Amino acid sequence: MTFNRSLFSTERTNWKTPKALLDELDKEFNFDFDPCPSDNANFNGLEIEWKERNYINPPYGRVIGLWIEKAYRESLKGKICVMLLPARCDTKWFHDIIMPHATEVRFLRGRLKFDDQKNSAPFPSMIVVFGVKKTINIELKL
Helix, strand or coil: CCCCHHHHCCCCCCCCCCHHHHHHHHHHHCCCECCCCCCCCCCCHHHCCCCCEEEECCCCCCCHHHHHHHHHHHHCCCCEEEEEEECCCCCHHHHHHHHHHCCEEEECCCCCCCCCCCCCCCCCEEEEEECCCCCCCCCCCC
């Protein structure tokens, strides 16, 4: 097994979402926009208006909080924002934005293997949803 130093540093910040995970989320949320595509380094999704159903796998470096804040602000406009994030529950952005404002947080079991990597990530991941209101259907039998 080789040691991939970039997994443990801010040397690399973009990670390609596992296709199977993206497909499952797309079935549920029917995405129409990705504001941070991994194949276009010149595109800056922080500077534009997002669409209605957004999938966000942001850069995992020091700017990650800006992406989380942007997703929350877009959700206030009635948009759905679903984020793939490292599960870093000790961070400022987790406590200040995700905890009080996320509609849902899903912690993923195990470690993801990003599509462009040979080994699994050395960190856990989570799905954070802003803007979807969950409804509970209760069937009453009278």
